[in-house]
Amino acid sequence: MTAPEPSAAPPKRERQRRVRELEVVVARVRRETADTTSLFFAAxxxxxxxxxxxxxxxxxxxxxLKHFIAHLEDLKGNREKPRAYSLGSAPHEEHVLITIKEETYSSGETPYPPLLSPLLANHTPVGTCLVINGFTGAYTLPRDAAERIDQLxxxxxxxxIVPNLGLIKSSLHRNDPFRHTLLYSSKTRQDIIYYQDFEELQRQYPDKVEVxxxxxxxxxxxxxxxxxxxITRELLQEVIADPARALAFTCGPGITPYERKAARDKGEEPAPRFVENMVALLHEAGLDRKQVKQESWG
Ligand SMILES: Cc1cc2nc3c(=O)[nH]c(=O)nc-3n(C[C@H](O)[C@H](O)[C@H](O)COP(=O)(O)OP(=O)(O)OC[C@H]3O[C@@H](n4cnc5c(N)ncnc54)[C@H](O)[C@@H]3O)c2cc1C
Known part of the structure; x- marks a missing residue:
């Protein structure tokens, strides 16, 4: 049994120092939905x-990917950047877990075919060795959360959903004194990622987890x-017991840098997506700026 990790984010400088290259091996692959796959890394x-x-x-x-990358870099005029993947694992667990949604190419809609996600989602069997860089990010629990909140x-x-699974497992492992309420939006039952993980967590911690x-x-x-x-403002108001004692973490599709630039070029505001909409609704439900943490990608 490992000791519970401290319940707080270290200062920025300390976080940056910890980012380094790691050689990992795929220890387990789990298909989550038709277009998402989980990889469990060992090192x-x-x-x-x-x-x-x-x-x-x-x-x-x-x-x-060598020739594909060379072609994309010619077309885009930029070096292809590393892609970020949130951790669905908690620090006390043996493996680091990432879950990849395979992006698609829609003729006439997406300017380029996706580069890395199809490979990670479909062609990284158990035993594949790769290099990852980690770990960093600000989507973490504040140090003093246990003192000032009753509900996450x-x-x-x-x-x-990926980083929130890690946050919930880690908090339960530490026996934090607050409850977790998860509102999880999916298109259909078949699109729900980690369905069984959350069923199990609700079974194990009926007083602490509601999904x-x-x-x-x-x-x-x-x-x-x-x-x-x-997810509506009414639903948020229904589940948030006391907005003054709550902290929210919202993650999902958000305005991409490409959409932001395209809107700017047209002199328009980019259309809000899931995360921007949820942040606005959480504010309407009574949470202020400091009570809402957000992370988004395409
Ligand atoms: C902090 C963070 C955490 C993330 N966590 C996860 C996660 O847990 N799981 C997950 O699946 N993803 C996650 N992502 C997204 C991930 O990093 C990748 O963006 C995603 O996997 C797609 O990568 P790709 O190489 O397959 O597609 P890309 O090649 O990046 O293409 C994706 C889309 O962008 C468009 N595009 C690419 N380049 C351009 C350009 N120059 N101009 C205009 N449009 C362009 C493409 O046409 C396509 O529609 C995260 C991102 C961030 C920032």
Missing amino acids: DEPFEYEAGHFCTIDPHQFPV VHVCAGSG IHCLTREEPAGLRGARRGR
Whole structure:
């Protein structure tokens, strides 16, 4: 049994110092949904990170991508950057877990085909060796959370669930004195990532974990406590017992840098996506800026 980790984020300088290159091997692969896959990494040295951190993976390390990368770099006029992946694992666990959603190419809609996610989601069997850089990020629990909150509210969509699984497991392992309420938006039952993990956590910690699945494209038949439709202000108000004693973590699709630039070029504001909408609703539900943490990607 490992000792519980301290419940707090270290100062920025300390976080940056810990980011380094690590050689890992894929110890386990788990298909989560039709388009998401989890990879469990093992390494010869201990992993040092906080729940909610992410790692990065440089696509240049995969020889099979060599010509594809060269072509994309010619087209884009930039070197392809490492891609970030949140950790779904908690520091007390043996493996580091990342969960990859395979991006797709839609003719006429996406300017380029996705580079790294199809490879990670489909062609990294057990035994694959790779280099990751980690670990960092600000989507972590504040040091004094246990003193000032009674409820951690997780508001997630799609692969945005990944860091919140790590945050919840880590907090339960530490026996933090607050409850977790997860509102998780998915299109259909088949799109829910980590369904069994959350069933198990609710079974183990019935007084500390409540999960409400929100399905946007079908009736949630047979899903205990699930709702039909998007996450609304009314639902947030229903589940947040005392906004003054709550902290929210919201993660999911957000405005991408490409969308921001395209809107700026047209002199327009980019259209808000899941995370921007949820931050606004959380404020309407009574949480101030300091009570809402957010992370988003495409
Ligand atoms: C902090 C953080 C955590 C993340 N965690 C996760 C996670 O847990 N799981 C997960 O699946 N993903 C996560 N992501 C997203 C991940 O980093 C990748 O962006 C994702 O996997 C897609 O990478 P790709 O190489 O497959 O696609 P890319 O090659 O990056 O393409 C993705 C999309 O961007 C468009 N695009 C690419 N380049 C340009 C350009 N120059 N101009 C215009 N459009 C362009 C493409 O057409 C495509 O639609 C995270 C991102 C961040 C920032």
